[in-house]
Amino acid sequence: MSDSRERRAKVEISFVVNGEPKTIHAYPMERLLDVLRHQLQLTGAKEGCGEGECGSCSVLMDGILVNSCLLPVLQAEGSSVVTIEGLAAGETLQILQQAFLDCGGAQCGICTPGMILAAFHLLDKKPEPTMAEIRDGLAGNLCRCTGYGQIVEAVAEAARRRTVA
Amino acid sequence: MPESVIHYPSSENYVMSSDRIVGKSVLRKEGRDKVTGRSQYVDDMVLPNMLFGATVRSQIPRGRIRKITFGGGVAWDEFVIVSAKDIPGKNCISLIGDDQPCLAHQLVNHSEEPILLLGHPDRHLLPKAVEAVSIEYDPLPAIFTMEESERRSEIVWGEDNVFKTYLIEKGDVDDVWEKADYIVEGEYTTGAQEQLYIENNGMIAVFNAEEGITAWGSLQCPYYVHKALMALCDLPAEKVRVVQMETGGAFGGKEEYPSMIAAHAALLAMKSGKPVKIIYDRTEDMAATTKRHPSRTRLRTAVSKDGKILGGEIDFTIDGGAYLTLSPVVLSRGAIHAGGPYYWPSVRIRAKAVATNAPPHGAFRGFGAPQSLFAMERHMDRIAQVLGLSPVEIRRRNFLQPGQTTTTEQVVREPIDLANLLDRALELSDYHSKKQRFKTENQLGSARKGVGLAAFLHGAGFTGSGERYLSSVVGVEGCADGSVRVLVSSTEFGQGTKTVLSQIAAEALALPYENVSVAQPDTLEVPNSGPTVASRTAMIVGKLVQSAALGIKQTLISSNLLSEAYTAAEFRTACQQYVAAHGQFRSWSRYEAPADIFWDDQKYRGEAYAAFAWAVYAAEVTVDLATYSVSVDDFVALQEVGKVLHPLLAKGQIIGGVAQGIGFTLYEKVVWQNGRMQNSQMTNYIMPTSSDLPPIRVFFEELGNVYGAYGAKGIGELPMDGPAPAILNAVEDALGIAFDAIPLLPEDIMDRLDKDRLDKDGLDKDGSAASPRFSNSGVGSGGGTR
Numbered sequence: 001m002s003d004s005r006e007r008r009a010k011v012e013i014s015f016v017v018n019g020e021p022k023t024i025h026a027y028p029m030e031r032l033l034d035v036l037r038h039q040l041q042l043t044g045a046k047e048g049c050g051e052g053e054c055g056s057c058s059v060l061m062d063g064i065l066v067n068s069c070l071l072p073v074l075q076a077e078g079s080s081v082v083t084i085e086g087l088a089a090g091e092t093l094q095i096l097q098q099a100f101l102d103c104g105g106a107q108c109g110i111c112t113p114g115m116i117l118a119a120f121h122l123l124d125k126k127p128e129p130t131m132a133e134i135r136d137g138l139a140g141n142l143c144r145c146t147g148y149g150q151i152v153e154a155v156a157e158a159a160r161r162r163t164v165a
Numbered sequence: 166m167p168e169s170v171i172h173y174p175s176s177e178n179y180v181m182s183s184d185r186i187v188g189k190s191v192l193r194k195e196g197r198d199k200v201t202g203r204s205q206y207v208d209d210m211v212l213p214n215m216l217f218g219a220t221v222r223s224q225i226p227r228g229r230i231r232k233i234t235f236g237g238g239v240a241w242d243e244f245v246i247v248s249a250k251d252i253p254g255k256n257c258i259s260l261i262g263d264d265q266p267c268l269a270h271q272l273v274n275h276s277e278e279p280i281l282l283l284g285h286p287d288r289h290l291l292p293k294a295v296e297a298v299s300i301e302y303d304p305l306p307a308i309f310t311m312e313e314s315e316r317r318s319e320i321v322w323g324e325d326n327v328f329k330t331y332l333i334e335k336g337d338v339d340d341v342w343e344k345a346d347y348i349v350e351g352e353y354t355t356g357a358q359e360q361l362y363i364e365n366n367g368m369i370a371v372f373n374a375e376e377g378i379t380a381w382g383s384l385q386c387p388y389y390v391h392k393a394l395m396a397l398c399d400l401p402a403e404k405v406r407v408v409q410m411e412t413g414g415a416f417g418g419k420e421e422y423p424s425m426i427a428a429h430a431a432l433l434a435m436k437s438g439k440p441v442k443i444i445y446d447r448t449e450d451m452a453a454t455t456k457r458h459p460s461r462t463r464l465r466t467a468v469s470k471d472g473k474i475l476g477g478e479i480d481f482t483i484d485g486g487a488y489l490t491l492s493p494v495v496l497s498r499g500a501i502h503a504g505g506p507y508y509w510p511s512v513r514i515r516a517k518a519v520a521t522n523a524p525p526h527g528a529f530r531g532f533g534a535p536q537s538l539f540a541m542e543r544h545m546d547r548i549a550q551v552l553g554l555s556p557v558e559i560r561r562r563n564f565l566q567p568g569q570t571t572t573t574e575q576v577v578r579e580p581i582d583l584a585n586l587l588d589r590a591l592e593l594s595d596y597h598s599k600k601q602r603f604k605t606e607n608q609l610g611s612a613r614k615g616v617g618l619a620a621f622l623h624g625a626g627f628t629g630s631g632e633r634y635l636s637s638v639v640g641v642e643g644c645a646d647g648s649v650r651v652l653v654s655s656t657e658f659g660q661g662t663k664t665v666l667s668q669i670a671a672e673a674l675a676l677p678y679e680n681v682s683v684a685q686p687d688t689l690e691v692p693n694s695g696p697t698v699a700s701r702t703a704m705i706v707g708k709l710v711q712s713a714a715l716g717i718k719q720t721l722i723s724s725n726l727l728s729e730a731y732t733a734a735e736f737r738t739a740c741q742q743y744v745a746a747h748g749q750f751r752s753w754s755r756y757e758a759p760a761d762i763f764w765d766d767q768k769y770r771g772e773a774y775a776a777f778a779w780a781v782y783a784a785e786v787t788v789d790l791a792t793y794s795v796s797v798d799d800f801v802a803l804q805e806v807g808k809v810l811h812p813l814l815a816k817g818q819i820i821g822g823v824a825q826g827i828g829f830t831l832y833e834k835v836v837w838q839n840g841r842m843q844n845s846q847m848t849n850y851i852m853p854t855s856s857d858l859p860p861i862r863v864f865f866e867e868l869g870n871v872y873g874a875y876g877a878k879g880i881g882e883l884p885m886d887g888p889a890p891a892i893l894n895a896v897e898d899a900l901g902i903a904f905d906a907i908p909l910l911p912e913d914i915m916d917r918l919d920k921d922r923l924d925k926d927g928l929d930k931d932g933s934a935a936s937p938r939f940s941n942s943g944v945g946s947g948g949g950t951r
Contacts, residue, residue, distance in 0.1 A: 046364065046413070048447065048847075051447070051846065051847065097200040108363070108413045108659030110362075112199050113202040131860070139855050141855075142847070143363070143855075144360075146820060148824065148858060149817075149820040149860060
């Protein structure tokens, strides 16, 4: 390999992914998205734009929703990251996943992992959001298929199911 | 207001043989994988020793390639480099015509034209290498607008820059002008629109001498890619295999361009002997791949004083970009829909697709119809204005009635009652009381509100004789474990293909939905059921699935393995026994054109579509006079789409289509410079977010359809047609100003209002008129001030 990238040192980075401690070697400025997808084979996070506009690479880092395409993996050191793969408990879907399935919140599915994590983050901060709050809360995640109507309904339905459960 | 409501009227015409699975909102087949992130899209797939591919594109709109230099700082010996001379077969992307090269050899005709391909194991090294290739050209003059193309100062395609023309003539339109009480003219334009599926285009290809080429990708039409690869690689059908991966949105944008990317990946794979993955980034995807055709429609209508259209001329022109691609078919659909859902005693429609030096425009949901229907529905409001009639009344007086003929002289056989559909839309949207209320409220404050309507139709399936030529084949397999599998090349990309086709097979075989699956579209495995386009899958492919499924049942019954009435367990056993005794158990069904459907390709006359979906949409908008922004506050989408096979999916299709329509109208502007898209990022090409859109209220009427599976019609494209005219009609209602071009951005409104103010000020100086338009005492609403 001739590129100077290769001569720069990779660093050791330790963080928790979906509850499991991981230690990886990566270039400090590598994107968290690439480390998740290529090194850890967690392909649920998607690259839609690579510039933090579409939100399809959204993951939770220490409970905060981040665009993993904008985050240098160095910043993940010591943190706890949750991806879509970490949401369901085995074969039992998380409430939001089930609500997306029941309400038609997933069409082509490419924005769905990020959208569900954004909704998870929203309900974490605001357990009983109004329809308008849901629309505002998800505005950082783009969906081209649904026109958002059934996504908004799915999140409202999940909030209802959470209060009943 | 509820988020949205599905309302089912009880209809006497409701055509349904059973209501067991069809008509129910069963869970999406692949939904579980999608909500857990397990679905495999092409970029999620990794093969051992895989290279990554990148494309070196033209930097100029038109010219002759003089010299290619591979610059310093790059270890070129590590790269696989492919040029046009590495193509084993024909250097073209074979589709309707063979004019588009796979890689430019000597000439380039647009500024995103592929010239070279680079392959390397490290994807991060590719952008720098692409930049290090410098290409010298002898530039040729280029043209960028339809008007330049029509002037023919420069011929950039064929002999006259014209890809295709159509002439539709009905009655004697030359006679109507002198009988007319009014002649109303208008010109309407629409811009390019990017499909903006969230998954960028991508493809993986592998080559070996025994098996030939295999390509896995994000795509709509496996057999289009198959055909293109055969011609390019000079391989027989059995040595080309195309597999669709889970596809993250398409909307027409993955109808044709995937053939180009598969061709590129295949060439790199053939030269390197390794698997090659090409994944576009967003900028490349937006700039280089197809977008909706920009259009210009001129309408000239003869109208009687009681508000009847007597006849007219419609000139419909689209910009096809640099190569033919799908433009003839887009043009055809646009031309056939140009007359809207109205009765024209006489009409002459001239349609033309012209060449420019932009990347080729292509398929996007609606396929020409949103462009020409925008014009027609804006023009109806213009006629109403001229005659002093309401937008409601002008439509009511001209609606097509059963027994009348369309512009192509297709007799309307469906018992559609458009006046009733209109009334229902008015009621659901509270149109009349809003219109009254806004008239008063618009006198005050810094916002103006308005309501607008659009009535329209959308033909399902391929146009004219298209379905006959396609001659689609569908298979249904009884499997060794007793389950049933649908074999089609029809692809799932969000619309619910797998779900709906499973419902149809389950319904036909009286089996639980869970017992039916749909095979992954793989040309080695599935027959050619045609492309997944043109709102044809539920209606036409669905009907074939229904008939192939019945073949399975009949075979089991005639083999005495099953009686006429059976349980799911008995079916399973019978199917297992049949496979054990006879081996593979498949039933095939091929499309046959109904005897009563006739189309004349020469005269462009006859049954253009086996069925139309019909709709009336109503938009309510607010125009903010401080920011000039338009917001859509309420949207009612009422449509007759035959039997609704899956209410939840159908509603999702309509809401999604309306959202794209709102984007088309108010947000999404492709900024061109010398035929190149300047805003090819999600940061500066703006699509609606969840907070930009109102709740979109969806309502269905269900008349049924004898040609579709269980009475279904096409549904996917329809919702793209109505929003643009409904919204611009509402903006005119709010401001009293007619806008006839989309996208309509705040700066367009600002320019127009400023210009109007200046004009008025000028008049004031002459002492001849008018207070500023938007003072509290001024005029605002109702449109009487033009």
